[in-house]
Amino acid sequence: MSSTRRVIRSVGGYRWWVAVTALLSFVTLGAGIGLLAMSAFLISKSALVDTTITLALIILGVRVFATTRAVSRYAERYVGHLGTFRILTRIRIWFFRGIEPHAPAVLMQHRSGDLLTRILADIDTLQDLYLRVLVPPVAAALAVGLGCILLAGFSPWLGIALFVFVCLCGVVIPLSMHRLTLSSSASLVQEQANLNATLVEGITGIADLIAFGREDLLLGRSEHITAAQQPARKQLAQARGIAAGLTALLVGLAALTVLGFGVSLLRDGSLEGVYLAILPLVVIATFEAVGPLSAAYEHLGRSRAAATRLVELVDTPASVVKPSASEKLTLSRNTSAGHTMVDLTVTDLSFRYAEGEPLILQQASVQIPAGSFAVITGPSGSGKSTLCNLLLRFWEYSQGSIQLNECELNRLGLDEARSVVALVAQHDHLFDTTLRDNLLLGDSRAEDERLLEACDAVCLGDWVRALPAGLDERAGENGNRLSGGERQRVMIARALLTEAPILILDEATEHLDEEMQLDVLRGILKWRSGLTTIMITHEAPNISGIDLRLQCSKGTLREI
Numbered sequence: 001m002s003s004t005r006r007v008i009r010s011v012g013g014y015r016w017w018v019a020v021t022a023l024l025s026f027v028t029l030g031a032g033i034g035l036l037a038m039s040a041f042l043i044s045k046s047a048l049v050d051t052t053i054t055l056a057l058i059i060l061g062v063r064v065f066a067t068t069r070a071v072s073r074y075a076e077r078y079v080g081h082l083g084t085f086r087i088l089t090r091i092r093i094w095f096f097r098g099i100e101p102h103a104p105a106v107l108m109q110h111r112s113g114d115l116l117t118r119i120l121a122d123i124d125t126l127q128d129l130y131l132r133v134l135v136p137p138v139a140a141a142l143a144v145g146l147g148c149i150l151l152a153g154f155s156p157w158l159g160i161a162l163f164v165f166v167c168l169c170g171v172v173i174p175l176s177m178h179r180l181t182l183s184s185s186a187s188l189v190q191e192q193a194n195l196n197a198t199l200v201e202g203i204t205g206i207a208d209l210i211a212f213g214r215e216d217l218l219l220g221r222s223e224h225i226t227a228a229q230q231p232a233r234k235q236l237a238q239a240r241g242i243a244a245g246l247t248a249l250l251v252g253l254a255a256l257t258v259l260g261f262g263v264s265l266l267r268d269g270s271l272e273g274v275y276l277a278i279l280p281l282v283v284i285a286t287f288e289a290v291g292p293l294s295a296a297y298e299h300l301g302r303s304r305a306a307a308t309r310l311v312e313l314v315d316t317p318a319s320v321v322k323p324s325a326s327e328k329l330t331l332s333r334n335t336s337a338g339h340t341m342v343d344l345t346v347t348d349l350s351f352r353y354a355e356g357e358p359l360i361l362q363q364a365s366v367q368i369p370a371g372s373f374a375v376i377t378g379p380s381g382s383g384k385s386t387l388c389n390l391l392l393r394f395w396e397y398s399q400g401s402i403q404l405n406e407c408e409l410n411r412l413g414l415d416e417a418r419s420v421v422a423l424v425a426q427h428d429h430l431f432d433t434t435l436r437d438n439l440l441l442g443d444s445r446a447e448d449e450r451l452l453e454a455c456d457a458v459c460l461g462d463w464v465r466a467l468p469a470g471l472d473e474r475a476g477e478n479g480n481r482l483s484g485g486e487r488q489r490v491m492i493a494r495a496l497l498t499e500a501p502i503l504i505l506d507e508a509t510e511h512l513d514e515e516m517q518l519d520v521l522r523g524i525l526k527w528r529s530g531l532t533t534i535m536i537t538h539e540a541p542n543i544s545g546i547d548l549r550l551q552c553s554k555g556t557l558r559e560i
Contacts, residue, residue, distance in 0.1 A: 003307040007126060010094040017083025018130050024076035025139035030146050031069035033285040037150065038062045040277040048274065080135065084127045091123050091310075098314030101414070105319030105395050112204075113197025118313060121196055122306040125189065128299035129307075136296045140170060140289040147286030151258065151279065154271060158261050162283055165254035170290040173246050177239045178297035184232040185301030191232070193309065195225040236298060243294035251287045255280040320396045323411050341370035342404050342420055342501035342532065344391075346557070349400030351386060360386045362555035363400065368532060370501070373525060373545055375535045378552030384536045387552075388504050391421050422500035424508040428491045430479035435464065436471040438490060442497030454493040457523035459516060460486065484511035489520065496524065502532045510537070518543055 008015070038061045045055060052059070095118070099107065107115060144166050152159030202209065202218035209215050262279040265271035344367070351361040361383045368374050378384050390397050393414055402409040409417055422442075430438050439451045446454075448471060455461040463486065467473040479487040488511050495503055505524075509517045521543055524533060535541070540549060549560040 003311040004129070004304050006311050007091060007129070007307045011087045011090045014083065014087045014090055017079065017087065018134050021076060021080040021083060021131070022135045022138040024072050024079060025135055026142040027072040028069055028076055029139055029143035029285075029289045031065045031072060032288060033143065033147055033150065033282055035062065035065035035069055036281040036285040037278045038065055040281045041274065044274040044277050080131055084130050087130055088123055088127055091126060092119065095119065095123065095310055095314065101318045101320065101322070102313070102316060103394075106316050110313070111197045111201065113200030114193055116200055117193040117196040118309055121192065122189070122309050125302055125306040129303035132292065132299040133296050133303060136289075136292040140293060143289035144170070144286055147282055150282055154275065154279065155261065155265055158258055158279065161257050161261060162254060162286060165250055165257070165283075166286065166290055169247050169250045169254075169287065170293045173243055173250075174294045174297045177243050177294055178301065181236050181239045181298055182301050184235040185298060186305040188229060188232040188236070189302055189305035189309070191225060191229045195222065195229070198222060198225060240295070240298070247287075247291055247294065251284060254287065255283045258283050320393050320414065321410070322414060340499075340501045341530070343370045343406075344368040344502060344532065345401070345403040345406075346387075347401040347403070349387075349390070349397060349402060350555075351383075351390060351395070351397050351399065353386075353395070360555055361390075361400075364552075364555060364557040366550060366557045366559070368534065368548060370532055371530050372547040373533050373535070374548040374550060375537065375540045375546050376550045376552055376557070377537055377540050379538070382552045383555045384552050385425070385506055388423055388425070388506050388536065391502070391504065392423055393417050420500060421502045421504065422495040422498045423504045423506060424488075424491050424495045425506040426488070426508065426510060430475045430482075430487060430490060432475065432477045434469075434472045435467075435475055435490065438475055439471070439494050439497060442494040443499070446497055450497070451493075454496045454527070455489075457496055457527045458489040458492045458520050459523060460489045460493060485516065488512065492520065492524065496527050499531070502534065503528060504534045504536065506536045507538070509541075517541060 038058060042055060042058045042062055045058060049055065099115075144163070148159040148163050148166075151162050198218070198221050202221070206215075206218070209218060259276075259280045262271060262276050266273060266276055346364060346366045349361050349364045350359055352359050364383070364387070376384055376387075386395075389395050390402065391409070393409065396410065404412070404417075404420055436448070436451060439454065440446060442454075443450070451471060452461050452464065455464050464470060464473075473481075475481060475487075475490070479490065482490065488508055492505070492508055503524075509520055512520060518541060521535075521541055525545055540546070551558050551560050
């Protein structure tokens with residue numbers, strides 16, 4: 001239950017919504033018991049009197065219980081669902097905060113569809129934890145206590161008989177069904193996650209599947225996973241059927257047993273005949289609270305499996321260690337011409353992505369003064385992009401040194417370190433929203449005029465102004481409504497707006513022809529005059545103003 005408790009603790013003060021929902025559920029169940037009892041008494045009493053005057057108080061009681069039951073049922077549903085929505089929001093925030101430090105090093109090891117399933121389906125599964133697992137036992141315990149006390153008022157044996165049958169129906173049967181279906185519930189959650197992941201990835205690449213005529217791959221895998229779910233679904237359905245049948249049987253037996261006791265009391269003169277009809281109806285009304293308990297155990301199994309999947313990812317060790325407060329340093333900055341200046345020094349830097357893998361960087365050393373335009377060239381796999389990932393603190397380095405203004409990078413806070421470096425890579429993401437929204441990620445306070453100036457710097461301003469919706473034009477999913485060159489220039493403009501002291505262009509202009517590439521580079525250098533710009537490419541551009549040329553080969557850096 002540790003994973004489930006972790007999730008419950010994550011909601012904090014919202015747990016009071018669950019408590020209020022349980023209380024309202026008890027009021028509803030109690031009003032139902034009172035309504036049936038009072039109605040039975042009214043019918044019995046009506047057969048013995050000639051005037052309704054003596055029944056006025058009883059009729060009033062029936063109306064009060066009926067009204068209370070309707071109002072409390074509505075309030076229970078309203079409070080329960082509103083509280084659940086807020087709780088799910090809180091859980092999603094907790095989960096996002098938990099996995100945010102894992103991006104991208106840890107998250108890239110998981111299928112994108114599986115991550116989506118955890119954020120959506122697994123967290124949605126947890127709504128049953130509050131409405132169908134935690135609330136019913138509390139409300140049932142209070143309602144059963146009320147029913148037993150009410151019957152015990154006529155005879156202690158009546159209360160004892162009801163309690164015994166309730167224990168059989170509300171404890172023994174649910175626990176037995178829970179043990180039988182525990183593995184099926186966990187298996188169903190896992191298989192459903194696998195199916196969701198397969199469908200997300202298949203739909204994302206549906207165009208390629210159609211182009212190759214292999215739609216059957218997606219259909220075949222989906223059918224295989226769906227077929228694998230059937231045994232678990234069948235076992236759960238059988239358990240629900242058995243539990244429902246046994247519950248109905250026990251309700252009837254309990255009502256007959258209590259009625260038999262009532263007849264005995266009536267013969268002994270210990271019970272007036274007008275109260276006899278109340279006894280079995282109180283039993284039936286009390287069992288209304290016990291019925292949901294069998295389903296509660298099933299939902300508990302699913303909720304535990306979903307909570308385990310969430311906690312498992314949140315508790316994965318982060319790839320980057322956050323410095324403690326005592327080790328965190330303040331990054332000193334020098335200002336020149338209104339710009340923040342940062343010197344970058346890399347000394348004897350070695351790095352491998354996993355233990356046992358070959359070194360990607362081997363004692364790489366370079367010094368890039370503030371305000372420089374540096375070009376790093378080298379073949380694929382030589383370690384150029386790895387250096388970018390280390391500068392952004394996506395991975396942790398343990399050998400060598402990276403210093404910003406003589407401050408060690410891994411001793412800075414993650415937000416502070418990443419605010420110094422902006423990166424534009426070939427595979428950066430554009431969101432399926434407007435061009436304005438995508439650009440505002442670079443500077444959330446920028447006006448449209450500023451956004452268009454950044455577009456002008458990358459030779460994209462005229463194109464944006466000519467669009468029917470201008471900056472309100474949608475970029476499409478990951479920029480698929482744009483050409484490759486337009487997409488890259490939007491990402492470069494977004495990075496320019498950050499005014500980061502260091503800008504890294506990791507093959508960011510590869511989709512542009514040579515003339516356009518040079519025009520874009522001139523616009524970037526003009527925009528970032530006095531700031532550091534590092535261009536990573538296979539071949540150095542034929543442009544003036546390059547302050548430093550570096551060659552990356554087999555994980556080493558050398559100045560040309």
